[in-house]
Amino acid sequence: MQKTHQPRIVVLISGKGSNLQSMIDAVQMRVVDGEIVAVISNNPDAPGLQKAEKAGIPTHVVNHREFPDRESFDASLAEVVEQYQPNLVLLCGFMRILTPEFVAKFEGRMMNIHPSLLPKYPGLHTHQRALDAGDTVAGATVHFVTSELDGGPAIIHAEVPVMEDDTAETLAERVFEQEHLIYPMAVRWYCQGRIGLSNGRAFMFGRPLPPRGHPFSTVPRER
Secondary structure (H helix, E strand, O other): OOHHHOOEEEEEEOOOOHHHHHHHHHHHOOOOOOEEEEEEEOOOOOOHHHHHHHOOOOEEEOOHHHOOOHHHHHHHHHHHHHHOOOOEEEEEOOOOOOOHHHHHHOOOOEEEEEOOOOOOOOOOOHHHHHHHOOOOEEEEEEEEOOOOOOOOOEEEEEEEEOOOOOOHHHHHHHHHHHHHHHHHHHHHHHHOOOEEEEOOEEEEOOEEOOOOOEEHHHOOOOO
């Protein structure tokens, strides 16, 4: 075992940590050749912290309520993240808008997953907005993080059909299933050196990815 040579991953969470758990599982099953070295939350009551502790991963809380503004919170958060010298920072349900200064520190090595087919529906309430618009297809997108909210270059997306009797809750459940597949896949690619960010664009093997990222439906299944 050569853990010191594995990419070091720090995960930021605010809530249940379902995508965190999918990442923990992917690392344990060696789908992702990386090491989650810390899980950090802005919420001291986040259930995801217990998932990390159960997996033996160090946890930290940087409570945003203890800071007078976003800038001071982000500065403190960055200090904790940088202690772990991460190769990759993952936002897994991290419900804080990060300042440009924080994003700049980790540019090209920070990812997020968003529950819509970006650029549609950045921000909150994505499933209800898709239903209200009469969309027949919804989904999720993994993207590099930039200072534009949910506006960073897409890496991979997955689609799910919208059913006639869908509610925001039932649609969210099906989208979640896809999130738990495509986020570890994007992290796997990053750890393998397949993808990167350059001049504001996402690349795979040196070639620009499509504006919406790679479609999950056409990803070759690896054996």
